[in-house]
Amino acid sequence: xxxxxxxxxxIISYINCKTKAAPLVVFRILFGLVMCFSIIRFWLNGxxxxxxxxxxxxxxxxxxxxxxxxxxxxxxxxxxxxLSAFFVAxxxxxxxxxxxxxxxxxxxxxxxxxxxLNHYYFISVVxxxxxxxxxxxxxxxxxxxxxxxxxxxxxxWQVDILKLMLAIVYIYAGLxxxxxxxxxxxxxxxxWLPSKTHIPIIGSLLxxxxxxxxxxxxxxxxxxxxxxxxxxxxxxxxxxIMVIIFHVxxxxxxxxxxxxxxxxxxxxxxxxxxxxxxVLQFISNVLPDVLSYDDNDKAYPSKNNKLYFVIxxxxxxxxxxxxxxxxxxxxxxxWHERGYRYAWRVMLMEKTGYANFKIVDSVTQKRFYVxxxxxxxxxxxxxxxxxxxxxxxxxxxxxxxxxxxGHKNVQVYVESYASLxxxxxQPFINHEADLMxxxxxxxxxxxxxxxDE
Amino acid sequence: xRSIKTHLVIFSFCMLVIISCGxxxxxxxxxDSFDRSAMLQDWSxxxxxxxxxxxxxxxxxxxxxKNDFYNGGSIDDLVAMRSAxxxxxxxxxxxxxxxxxxxxxxxxxxxxxxxxxxVEEIIANIDSPDYNLELPSNYDAQGFPAIDYLFYGLxxxxxxxxTRLQQENYKTYVSDLVDRLYDLTSQVLLDWQNGYRESFIExxxxxxxxxxxxxxxxxxxxxEKFLRAGKIGIPAGIFSGSPIATSAEAxxxxxxxxxxxxxxxxxxxxxxxxxxxxxxxxxxxxxxxxHIAIDNQSxxxxxxxxxxxQSARLQASDLNPSLQNQVIDDNNKMLLTYxxxxxxxxxxxxxxxxxxxxxxxxxxxxxx
Numbered sequence: 001x002x003x004x005x006x007x008x009x010x011i012i013s014y015i016n017c018k019t020k021a022a023p024l025v026v027f028r029i030l031f032g033l034v035m036c037f038s039i040i041r042f043w044l045n046g047x048x049x050x051x052x053x054x055x056x057x058x059x060x061x062x063x064x065x066x067x068x069x070x071x072x073x074x075x076x077x078x079x080x081x082x083l084s085a086f087f088v089a090x091x092x093x094x095x096x097x098x099x100x101x102x103x104x105x106x107x108x109x110x111x112x113x114x115x116x117l118n119h120y121y122f123i124s125v126v127x128x129x130x131x132x133x134x135x136x137x138x139x140x141x142x143x144x145x146x147x148x149x150x151x152x153x154x155x156x157w158q159v160d161i162l163k164l165m166l167a168i169v170y171i172y173a174g175l176x177x178x179x180x181x182x183x184x185x186x187x188x189x190x191x192w193l194p195s196k197t198h199i200p201i202i203g204s205l206l207x208x209x210x211x212x213x214x215x216x217x218x219x220x221x222x223x224x225x226x227x228x229x230x231x232x233x234x235x236x237x238x239x240x241i242m243v244i245i246f247h248v249x250x251x252x253x254x255x256x257x258x259x260x261x262x263x264x265x266x267x268x269x270x271x272x273x274x275x276x277x278x279v280l281q282f283i284s285n286v287l288p289d290v291l292s293y294d295d296n297d298k299a300y301p302s303k304n305n306k307l308y309f310v311i312x313x314x315x316x317x318x319x320x321x322x323x324x325x326x327x328x329x330x331x332x333x334x335w336h337e338r339g340y341r342y343a344w345r346v347m348l349m350e351k352t353g354y355a356n357f358k359i360v361d362s363v364t365q366k367r368f369y370v371x372x373x374x375x376x377x378x379x380x381x382x383x384x385x386x387x388x389x390x391x392x393x394x395x396x397x398x399x400x401x402x403x404x405x406g407h408k409n410v411q412v413y414v415e416s417y418a419s420l421x422x423x424x425x426q427p428f429i430n431h432e433a434d435l436m437x438x439x440x441x442x443x444x445x446x447x448x449x450x451x452d453e
Numbered sequence: 454x455r456s457i458k459t460h461l462v463i464f465s466f467c468m469l470v471i472i473s474c475g476x477x478x479x480x481x482x483x484x485d486s487f488d489r490s491a492m493l494q495d496w497s498x499x500x501x502x503x504x505x506x507x508x509x510x511x512x513x514x515x516x517x518x519k520n521d522f523y524n525g526g527s528i529d530d531l532v533a534m535r536s537a538x539x540x541x542x543x544x545x546x547x548x549x550x551x552x553x554x555x556x557x558x559x560x561x562x563x564x565x566x567x568x569x570x571x572v573e574e575i576i577a578n579i580d581s582p583d584y585n586l587e588l589p590s591n592y593d594a595q596g597f598p599a600i601d602y603l604f605y606g607l608x609x610x611x612x613x614x615x616t617r618l619q620q621e622n623y624k625t626y627v628s629d630l631v632d633r634l635y636d637l638t639s640q641v642l643l644d645w646q647n648g649y650r651e652s653f654i655e656x657x658x659x660x661x662x663x664x665x666x667x668x669x670x671x672x673x674x675x676x677e678k679f680l681r682a683g684k685i686g687i688p689a690g691i692f693s694g695s696p697i698a699t700s701a702e703a704x705x706x707x708x709x710x711x712x713x714x715x716x717x718x719x720x721x722x723x724x725x726x727x728x729x730x731x732x733x734x735x736x737x738x739x740x741x742x743x744h745i746a747i748d749n750q751s752x753x754x755x756x757x758x759x760x761x762x763q764s765a766r767l768q769a770s771d772l773n774p775s776l777q778n779q780v781i782d783d784n785n786k787m788l789l790t791y792x793x794x795x796x797x798x799x800x801x802x803x804x805x806x807x808x809x810x811x812x813x814x815x816x817x818x819x820x821x
């Protein structure tokens with residue numbers, strides 16, 4: 001009983017504990033700017049057209065089949081997303097802007113799971129968290145125009161929660177590396193690095209075996225430990241330099257777009273409130289007054305503080321448990337990919353596949369094969385061939401397509417092979433399984449041929 | 454505790470510094486890494502450019518024989534023109550896998566060898582001379598398949614054919630078809646000779662837009678789509694449920710379709726093994742795979758791929774010179790050949806692409 005009271009009072013005093021708002025404010029500005037830039041980059045690269053408008057068939061997420069492509073309205077959607085990101089950066093109607101950003105970004109991501117990336121998921125999660133935080137309480141149009149919003153102090157947990165989120169990303173990414181392929185076989189780095197030997201200076205090292213091992217182990221140690229060194233004041237600067245070196249290296253070696261830069265900027269949150277305040281003060285000199293940072297010594301009104309703490313507390317507990325759901329499935333998670341996504345498995349495996357679909361009339365036994373490029377883009381075909389849930393979804397789509405074309409007694413079979421982390425290719429999906437009759441959740445063990453290690 | 458942490462920091466920091474700066478270490482043997490740029494150079498100089506040169510020679514010959522035919526008009530001229538057509542068509546199969554650069558931009562393959570040809574469209578074009586061969590709707594009314602129809606498919610004897618082809622509207626069309634093949638190909642070769650070769654070799658990186666990745670993708674696209682499906686699978690009915698004998702290549706001259714298939718197959722085999730146009734051996738995907746296998750102490754895929762190519766070749770050797778007749782007489786042999794060709798696809802597209810870390814995607818989008 002006494003323990004409980006102690007715990008309660010600890011939690012309550014933690015919820016009410018105050019800290020400088022500056023780190024959260026800087027985070028908001030950088031997050032908004034980087035997101036706005038990412039949307040513009042995506043647009044200018046022509047990816048809206050290539051990834052969303054060109055494909056005839058989109059791989060929907062289970063439960064989100066209602067998410068529809070908007071045709072040319074997709075451009076409007078991206079425009080709204082980019083504009084709301086900019087509004088977040090300048091703190092204009094912040095709560096509405098961040099909600100609009102979260103929803104529009106999520107909608108884009110839900111359009112086609114071919115385009116799933118861990119860092120897009122990270123952006124969705126962080127923008128959800130930001131909805132509940134007073135990140136506009138300084139250096140923003142909102143606080144410049146309405147002084148009741150302006151504050152120098154916010155609750156400690158409102159900064160800590162972002163650190164916790166980064167800790168989850170890094171530590172789960174590190175734990176995911178602790179497997180035989182990564183640590184003992186130095187896979188997939190042994191495949192990836194030797195193809196990069198043309199890179200100046202470091203190139204000649206990249207097909208040396210010891211480099212593959214050093215990088216694998218170094219990467220795992222980095223992911224598992226970096227958050228602790230960032231938390232600890234004495235190692236913080238060194239750790240941040242490590243963050244920069246590590247992520248810049250990954251940016252040079254791998255086509256991972258904005259992710260390294262997002263992570264580098266995000267880890268700034270670990271630096272002290274006064275450092276952030278100084279930076280804001282400094283840039284206030286070049287910004288219009290309405291955006292300037294004011295140290296008015298006030299704390300942000302704590303209305304709803306407890307409610308938001310509970311909402312985000314539950315959300316963070318979910319974030320800590322959800323990546324572990326793969327434990328409930330037998331077999332190699334890289335192979336069957338059940339519980340693979342939303343678990344911070346970043347740059348972890350090399351998998352290639354090939355899937356050849358056969359349409360059979362169960363009565364006459366007449367059969368023919370499908371040319372996948374009649375239905376999918378090369379990018380979709382590549383992703384489909386390595387992921388069982390994609391294969392099933394596409395197989396069912398093909399079956400229904402041929403039924404609607406007047407074919408009778410349609411069965412769909414797939415002859416598929418996949419290769420994981422340098423293993424010789426081997427049968428992937430059970431070629432005797434009629435995909436039309438397979439329910440993913442109940443028949444997965446029958447559907448997927450186990451990996452022969 | 455503190456000292457362990459500090460050591461860890463220093464240790465991991467040093468490790469990354471070593472990785473990032475170690476290139477200055479002169480003791481590192483630079484020859485150790487596989488030279489993609491040298492492979493690209495051999496591909497250009499031993500294979501691609503000589504193949505286009507030789508193909509363009511044959512097209513020049515075809516154009517000359519066509520002009521002779523229209524200046525003279527004897528049956529002998531017709532025979533010479535047909536023979537020039539066949540040797541150009543043969544040589545085409547040596548360049549078709551290299552649909553990159555100018556060839557890709559011009560869609561050379563679509564204008565040269567889309568079959569089955571569209572006889573109605575050809576007749577319509579001959580009847581109304583305001584046709585435009587640059588339109589994609591005319592892909593299947595030009596190139597070798599259309600010439601095949603005009604030289605062999607009119608179902609009249611040679612003397613009557615000479616008379617027919619000498620008619621003004623036939624003359625215009627035949628000349629346009631032959632000249633167009635020549636023009637497109639000379640543009641491609643000129644581009645290789647005037648700068649494209651250098652930029653092709655220079656682009657020796659590893660990404661969806663790098664030369665190695667692009668050409669290997671083009672090569673596999675050719676193998677899967679035009680060799681495996683186009684020449685064998687589609688006539689054998691793999692994608693339709695029932696055989697379509699008339700979809701075989703060059704069905705009017707008829708007896709050359711197996712030879713054309715084997716020439717395309719040779720081109721694939723030679724490209725993989727680095728056999729140049731004049732038989733000289735260069736740096737190849739085979740050597741690249743051997744290099745990677747030694748480096749990673751993993752299984753060398755090259756012998757597996759060559760063994761499977763050999764089984765496919767053996768199975769195909771059983772086919773009738775006319776694939777059209779083979780489909781009609783005993784389609785099962787076509788299906789067996791297809792199965793062997795299919796097994797190579799898995800080795801190429803799954804095992805080889807992974808071992809060489811070649812990107813399949815044509816969109817250079819972000820990954821993670």
